[in-house]
Amino acid sequence: MQPDVLIEARGLTKRFGNLTAVDAIDFEVVRGECFGVLGPNGAGKTSTIRMICCVSPVTDGRLRVLGLDPAREARRIKARLGVVPQDDNLDTDLTVLENLRAYARYFDIPKAEAIERAWDVLRLMSLTEKADEKIENLSGGMKRRLTVARALVSRPELLVLDEPTTGIDPQARQLFWQKLRQLKREGMTMLLTTHYMEEAAVLCDRVIIMDGSRIIARGTPAELVRSVIGQHVIEVHFEDGVREAAVEQVRRLADGLRIDETDDVVYVYEAPGAPGRILDLDLDAFERLGAAVVQRRATLEDVFLRLTGRELVE
Amino acid sequence: MTAIDVSYRTFKVWQRNRDVFMHMWKAETTWPVFEPLVVLLGLGLGLGRFVELESGQDYIEFITPGVVAAFPMWTSIAEGGWASYNRMSYQKTYDAMIATPVSLDDVITGEVIWAASRGVLSSFYILIVALALTPFWGLVQSPLVVFTLPAAFLAGLMFGSMALLATSFVTSVSQLAYFVSLVIIPMFWVGGVFFPPEELSGTVQTLSWFLPLRHVVNLQRGFVTGDLHPSMVVDGLWIALVTAALYRAVLWSMRRRLIK
Numbered sequence: 001m002q003p004d005v006l007i008e009a010r011g012l013t014k015r016f017g018n019l020t021a022v023d024a025i026d027f028e029v030v031r032g033e034c035f036g037v038l039g040p041n042g043a044g045k046t047s048t049i050r051m052i053c054c055v056s057p058v059t060d061g062r063l064r065v066l067g068l069d070p071a072r073e074a075r076r077i078k079a080r081l082g083v084v085p086q087d088d089n090l091d092t093d094l095t096v097l098e099n100l101r102a103y104a105r106y107f108d109i110p111k112a113e114a115i116e117r118a119w120d121v122l123r124l125m126s127l128t129e130k131a132d133e134k135i136e137n138l139s140g141g142m143k144r145r146l147t148v149a150r151a152l153v154s155r156p157e158l159l160v161l162d163e164p165t166t167g168i169d170p171q172a173r174q175l176f177w178q179k180l181r182q183l184k185r186e187g188m189t190m191l192l193t194t195h196y197m198e199e200a201a202v203l204c205d206r207v208i209i210m211d212g213s214r215i216i217a218r219g220t221p222a223e224l225v226r227s228v229i230g231q232h233v234i235e236v237h238f239e240d241g242v243r244e245a246a247v248e249q250v251r252r253l254a255d256g257l258r259i260d261e262t263d264d265v266v267y268v269y270e271a272p273g274a275p276g277r278i279l280d281l282d283l284d285a286f287e288r289l290g291a292a293v294v295q296r297r298a299t300l301e302d303v304f305l306r307l308t309g310r311e312l313v314e
Numbered sequence: 315m316t317a318i319d320v321s322y323r324t325f326k327v328w329q330r331n332r333d334v335f336m337h338m339w340k341a342e343t344t345w346p347v348f349e350p351l352v353v354l355l356g357l358g359l360g361l362g363r364f365v366e367l368e369s370g371q372d373y374i375e376f377i378t379p380g381v382v383a384a385f386p387m388w389t390s391i392a393e394g395g396w397a398s399y400n401r402m403s404y405q406k407t408y409d410a411m412i413a414t415p416v417s418l419d420d421v422i423t424g425e426v427i428w429a430a431s432r433g434v435l436s437s438f439y440i441l442i443v444a445l446a447l448t449p450f451w452g453l454v455q456s457p458l459v460v461f462t463l464p465a466a467f468l469a470g471l472m473f474g475s476m477a478l479l480a481t482s483f484v485t486s487v488s489q490l491a492y493f494v495s496l497v498i499i500p501m502f503w504v505g506g507v508f509f510p511p512e513e514l515s516g517t518v519q520t521l522s523w524f525l526p527l528r529h530v531v532n533l534q535r536g537f538v539t540g541d542l543h544p545s546m547v548v549d550g551l552w553i554a555l556v557t558a559a560l561y562r563a564v565l566w567s568m569r570r571r572l573i574k
Contacts, residue, residue: 016574053413055409055412055413055573056573056574057573074417075321075415075417076415078413078414078415079414079415081413083413085406085409085410085413087406087409088406089405089406089407089409089410090410091330091334091405091407091410092405093334093337093338094333094334094337098333102326102329102330102333103410103414105326105329105330106323106326106411106414106415106416107414107415108323108415154414
């Protein structure tokens with residue numbers, strides 16, 4: 001394994017009894033990149049992350065984290081990882097600074113140095129004013145930033161973030177992303193799971209999309225958008241009652257293009273091999289059907305929905 | 315069953331709990347000080363007026379070692395039960411800790427030692443209360459009474475492990491009531507705190523011998539009265555044996571629950 005491969009998974013498998021949560025997946029994460037693991041709920045993202053973080057034993061296949069085997073060298077791996085879990089698990093009975101100090105202690109960081117590092121990470125995450133605050137007085141976004149600060153106190157080589165922005169408001173999310181981009185510029189390697197496609201698009205250099213315990217697509221966000229969807233998407237929104245007739249019309253007008261139907265929207269994607277054709281569509285004709293038409297650039301969300309389906313996974 | 319994976323880092327788990335405790339020690343002090351005080355005075359003097367022991371001992375004197383044994387038990391049970399369940403399930407403190415070089419066995423061991431430490435602190439408060447009452451009722455009869463503290467630590471390891479074992483099985487905090495009402499409360503009332511266990515009828519007396527609290531009471535009775543007895547060695551061994559078995563069981567059970 002090259003020194004710059006921080007995570008290497010070959011045929012990585014996780015089974016819980018008869019349920020296969022992760023089914024023989026292969027991927028690697030190299031130093032300095034932000035690597036995204038995308039997928040709907042139950043796709044196997046968190047199971048994968050838990051194996052990498054050495055808190056869930058590998059059932060089968062090969063996994064190396066920082067060149068080490070999680071089954072035998074969990075403590076040495078965990079000493080070099082920074083983990084930002086899905087659920088906040090800050091110590092609500094302690095202040096912000098005490099949280100960081102207690103956490104630094106788990107890594108054998110001496111008291112004086114722990115305090116120094118705590119202030120460093122608080123500055124980095126714009127939380128210095130909250131140092132003596134109790135956790136319950138922090139907003140959701142601040143708690144998330146503090147959880148990242150806590151993960152950074154041990155100066156990890158790899159930061160693992162499991163759905164880090166679930167449940168926080170858009171402003172807080174923007175600030176959170178800005179902080180992660182800053183870390184990335186400073187050379188931090190990151191492994192991120194998310195089901196916000198925008199998050200993956202703004203942060204990740206490479207992503208894998210998981211569905212049904214397997215990897216169903218991989219590449220840079222731009223490559224995936226280009227190869228799976230193309231550049232443009234047209235959404236045709238219908239009023240109730242005209243669906244049947246309207247869908248028929250769209251099929252005729254967009255003949256040869258790829259179409260996805262839902263109850264009230266038809267999505268028109270570029271034809272494979274003929275990217276320009278979608279631009280020739282007569283959008284007025286759709287509007288004459290009584291539909292609202294939106295033409296926009298394709299996003300990673302289109303890729304995700306096209307590959308994993310539009311049905312709700314619960 | 316894999317080998318036990320405990321390191322010096324278990325102490326860091328203990329330190330974390332201490333840090334939290336330092337925020338609330340005042341409120342946490344009232345319970346172990348006032349409950350034993352009320353029980354000693356209320357039962358010892360109030361009920362004691364109607365009690366005549368074969369040994370001729372005053373009732374308040376008789377129940378003092380039991381109080382020294384039983385109330386720290388409650389503290390350790392509360393810590394290993396409700397408080398640990400809260401950390402494990404709601405605050406997800408265990409998850410946070412095992413993401414670091416701390417192992418799950420370190421976490422559980424630190425929790426057990428912490429529960430024992432809280433028991434020692436409670437027994438220390440009770441000792442102060444008992445010493446304060448001694449000029450009036452002669453409750454403490456020997457300087458050997460200081461050994462009630464290490465005995466409380468050993469007992470705390472046992473009761474802490476026992477409560478954590480219950481915690482490892484329940485799926486809601488209210489389910490701990492099964493453990494407390496079916497195991498701890500019967501042990502509390504028939505474990506030799508309030509009346510000599512020799513008074514129990516045949517089979518019940520034989521069964522009650524196995525109750526860990528009974529042996530803790532015997533040990534503490536020896537240290538409070540200064541009347542050491544060879545049977546205390548058996549008490550100590552039984553407590554050590556039960557502690558070892560419960561500790562091993564709780565490590566196994568917590569791994570079963572948390573490492574998936």
